[in-house]
Amino acid sequence: MPEGPELHLASRFVNEACRGLVFGGCVEKSPISRNPEVPFESSAYYISAAARGKELRLTLSPLPGAQPPREPLALIFHFGMSGSFQLAPSNALPPHAHLRFYTAPPGPPLTLCFVDIRRFGHWDLSGEWQPGRGPCVLLEYEQFRENVLRNLADKVFDRPICEALLDQRFFNGIGNYLRAEILYRLRIPPFEKARTVLEALKQHRLSPKLTLSQKIKAKLQNPDLLELCHSVPKEVVQLGGKGYGQASGEDDFAPFRAWLQCYGMVGMRSLRDRHGRTIWFQGDPGPLAPKGGKSHKKKSSGAQRGPGDRVEDHPPPSKAPSGTRRAWRGLPERTTAQQPEGTSLQDPKREEERAKANSGCCRP
Secondary structure (H helix, E strand, C coil): CCCHHHHHHHHHHHHHHCCCCCEEEECEECCCCCCCCCCCEEEEEEEEEEEECCEEEEEEEECCCCCCCCCCEEEEEECCCCEEEEEEECCCCCCCEEEEEEECCCCCCEEEEEEECCCCCEEECCCCCCCCCCCECCCCHHHHHHHHHHCCCCHHHHCEHHHHCCCCCCCECCCHHHHHHHHHHHCCCCCCEHHHHHHHHHCCCCCCCCCHHHHHHHHHHCCCHHHHHHHHHHHHHHHCCCCCCCCCCCHHHHHHHHHCCCCCCCCCEEEECCCCCEEEECCCCCCCCCCCCCCEECCCCCCCCCHHHCCCCCCCCCCCCCCCCCHHHCCCCCCHHHCCCCCCCCCHHHHHHHHHHCCCCCCC
């Protein structure tokens, strides 16, 4: 499922691909899509995009003198399990192109397409970010941090930290692979109580005697969980390409697959959380682990697989020190000796569909 970095990369793609292109005519929706028709027509308009958390805003801006005269229109996209944007020749549209924006002549006819193979993605015509979502972990870090620490009395923080990290009211942009990578780096058991993990951050203050450079160095060497909620997605964006992808073997996803340390990796263990989503981890799952839940360990089956070949949503390696609060502050370098062999996992697509059915207050 596309997460914050993938939405950010998609907005960057739209802005770069559509720079200098003039679009014209009506916006066309595929007949099988259940999403609303887009009531927009203009003889000449530009397209731009912006992302916030797990949402993308696409703005259609008519040029001066375009007919009929009209105001710009903004659409909000949620990518669901497989949404993306592609720019293609108009005579060779990709399959599953459910919303199409055509360029105006002269010039080669091109089409910007919202492509969604599994059709869980959707768009709405309000043009406004979903009000229930919190600040973006990528672009609004200070507001994001304050929002979490100010609301620790919320009942969501009674739940395991792995489940709280998917609540978009507080962690807008964090999804299944990101929560696994963040918790793994800090050696935090995924089923530790969220409030127990986060309350310690309210008292965490660097010494005022440190210089600015010393404070920056200390934060880089020992980031806390909320800092990693910002910096880990940022790492994915800096990789370029498309971020997370189900299609293995594509060059666009190779850097991302090489970047993963925990999610679906050989030797990592997995459990399903309360919503049926798989959390990948290493070591002790924590005190709130589901009773009777069987942990699976990912086994090597020849070559290393990519996310599309992995199970649902996260993993861990062999025995490692259990996550103590002291260990939560930093991650020791991982050696090959710490990478044990594991067993096969489950099917990511089934997990994602279950997650869709059980989504919480905000649609991730």
